[in-house]
Structure formats: structure tokens, C-alpha cells
Amino acid sequence: MTDLRSNLYDELKKYSKTDAYPFHMPGHKRNTELLGVSLPFDIDITEIDGFDDLHASCGILKNSSDKARKVFHSEHSYMLINGSTCGILSAIRTVTNYGDNIIIARNCHKSVYNGCLLNNLEINFIFPPQDESSGVCGSVSPESVLEAIKGSPDSKAVVITSPTYEGVISDIRSISRITHSYGIPLIVDNAHGAHQRFFGLMDGEPVECGADIVISSLHKTLPSLTQTAVAHINGDIIDHRRFEKELAIFETSSPSYILMASIDKCLDFLKNDCDLFEKYKLRLQKFSESINKLKYLKVLCHGSDSISNHNFYSFDPGKIVICTSGTSISGVELSDILRKKYNMELEMAYPFYAVAMTSVCDTDDGFQRLSNALIDIDKSLSHSEINIPVLPFPKPKKSGLGIIEANDKTLPLGSEKISRDYIFAYPPGIPIVIPGEFLDDETVSYIETLKASGIKVIE
Ligand SMILES: Cc1ncc(COP(=O)(O)O)c(C=O)c1O
Incomplete structure (x- = not known):
């Protein structure tokens, strides 16, 4: 019987206080007297009696995946503790056999390409358009998916990333309708979109919009430890048992209870603390207003810029993409200045933009520091003469070799x-x-x- 009120962390803590002696892994034996308490040795256990088995869950870990199913409104949900990477590899292996054809968006993450490599797939690309002013990849259009399927109708899946690293969202509902009309499953790499539903970004929320497999990193945009993620399966096309078999290949057979407790705690947070997302939205709005007067730097879809200036289906305002094209500094230089002068570390930097990732856990002070720094830096750019332009993406041709x-x-x-x-x-x-x-x-x-x-x- 599923008990959605159960809490893995509390159970681990309770267990750590018992007298049970660990003649089992891990080798640290929960000996905090010897090892100290700065790392959570006390709750780091293995699959002992009462604590279930991730790869054949029927107890407390099943409670957690059931909780994920409820919270994310999916039909089947899986906790992943090897990041979205293991979910993406498993997803691609679930829907393809060795040598099959697949359609993927060119801007997919390397884990998608590694999935293709494992099964020696013949890749047919969709090239999302490059946004002219910022240089970031735009949304994958439903028309481009239709065209790709017509060009390769025996493809076993379509894989796209939404939102992208830069927050660009695609029209998943229309895309899934198209792929389904050809009997082809849609896999959405939603590594950057675990927060979408809770943030109210329902246009393009992949579970809601008909994607067959959705993989979301909790650790990227929600309060959860690094490596934690979830995968969801919906609809009739995917054999969820095959997905489970693939997960057993790509995910460790010694899953960390600390990471699983973190997933479970994050699910409780999503169940109970949704109002915090309203506060997060207000912080972002305030940030947006505060940078209205930037003259040289532009922040994608924030401040004086808006989504109507771009050909995006939708955009995640939680991504602060600071565009430097048209100024005398590169995104990398901007990121260096923010690090060295303002003590702020960004997520990534490119020649013509840099990305600050935000989440529901950011503070008013954090947003204020970023806007103050950007305003300050912008003033120093007023006499720019050298212009670092947007770089067009190359489109290398296939040689014919697999x-x-x-x-x-x-x-x-x-x-x-x-x-x-x-x-x-x-x-x-x-x-x-x-x-x-x-x-x-x-x-x-x-x-x-x-x-x-x-x-x-x-x-
Ligand atoms: C778009 C995208 N997909 C997948 C991944 C892999 O996610 P994880 O680090 O959770 O394995 C990343 C990681 O940066 C990513 O940016």
C-alpha cells in the first residue's frame, strides 16, 4: 500500500538512531565517531531490510516514485540518481534497436549523442533556427519535425531539448501530435525544466503536452542534490518495462540513499511549498524592471527585451541570458568580471552571451547583487568601439560514415x-x-x- 506521506529522509534518520549494526556496505559503517559528521555517513545505507530496492521497488522507494508520479502528473515516474544522463541513455535504448534511424535536434546534449552511439543509430537532424540578435538556438518548430519525419519516416523516435540550456521552450503539444500521427514516440530532454509545472510554464510542459518520455534533472532548477533527476513515461507507445530494464543497465546497482532522500525531500517541497514559486516569479519581475535601463548589455526576454523580439515558442524567465554582442566584451569576459570584481559565478559563458541560472531558492539579495553589477558594468561599456558579433553555428556535412x-x-x-x-x-x-x-x-x-x-x- 502506497503511503505518500512517508519521508525517506526521516526514516533514514530514525534508522540511524537505532542499535542496528551494519554488517553490510558502505564501508564507512556509519561510524561517525571515527569519521565525524561533516558528511552524512549516518544516513548512507544500502538496500537493507525495510529500505526497498530501487531497481525492483515495492516499499519505501516505490512510495517516492509514486509521489513523483502524483507531483508531476505522470503515468510512470522513476527516480534517477545518475542524473538525466542515465534516463536519456535508457530512453534512447528503449525505443531503438542497433542500426535504427532516429531524428534529433542538433542542439541536443552529448548524452543524447552517446545514446545514439551505443546503438549505432543513423541520425537525421533538425536544425533549430539561431536567434539573430542573441545567437542562442531557437525553438524546434512543429513544421521542422514534420519535415524531418517525412524525410525519414522509419525513424524510431524524435528527441528534442526543451527548455534548452538558455531557457528556450518548444511547442511540445503540436510536436507530439505530429510524431504520434506517424506512430513515433517523442522523447523530451527536460533536464532544464523540472520546475516548469510549478513555475506555471504549462505551455510546453512536456508531461502535460503529450511527450512519451520526459527526463528532468531535479538538481538543475529545483532544491535537490547534484545527480538527482526523474524520468516520466506517458501514453501507450512506450513499453515502460523495457525502460526499467535499460535503467538497470545505465544506473548504478548501489543507488545512494542520500541522493534518493534528496529526491524525496524535493518532491515534498513541490507538494507543499508551491507558493514559493510565486515569490520567485516576483523576484524575477523585479529583477527585470531593475535592468530596464541597460544601454549595451541585453538580457534575453528581460528588461527592455521581450519574447516578441524573438521567434521562441516560449521562454523560461528563470534563465538570465546576458547578451554581449554589440559591445566590446565577450560573454566570457563578462563572466570573468562578474567573478573577479563582484564575486559571482555564472553557469556558463560563450563568446557572445553568458548564462546565470536562477531558482526558487535564490534570494532578493542575490538578484539585487546581479542587477547592480550588470548596471555597473554596462556603464563602463559606454565607449565601446570593438563589436564582438554573434557567431553562426556551423553545419558540417555528413561523410557517409556511421x-x-x-x-x-x-x-x-x-x-x-x-x-x-x-x-x-x-x-x-x-x-x-x-x-x-x-x-x-x-x-x-x-x-x-x-x-x-x-x-x-x-x-
Ligand atoms: C540539455 C541537457 N540535457 C541533459 C543533461 C545531463 O543532465 P545530468 O547532468 O543531470 O546528467 C544536461 C547537463 O548539463 C543538459 O544541459
């Missing part, structure tokens, strides 16, 4: 410049080129420009 074939370092590739590996900037972890694509001049120059601006490029 990703596994190109990735096989023992095979000769001939004299042509074909990439053997993924090359990506981290963050955001979106590949610039994938194995088997030509390293043309445009792509090489894009990579060089990123490196010259101080961006970490992983090759």
Missing part, C-alpha cells in the same frame, strides 16, 4: 578531414561536430574562435 565506423580509431579514414570523435564546448556539452562529419573550414574556424575566447573545447 558514427561507430568513424569512431573506430583502427580504421583509416583516408586523406579527407573527417571527425573521428565528438567535439563540443563544455558547458553546454552540445556537439559542434560528430563522428563521421567533415571538419570543413567553417567548423574548424568556429572551434578556433571558441578556443580563442577561452571556452573549454573537448575533442
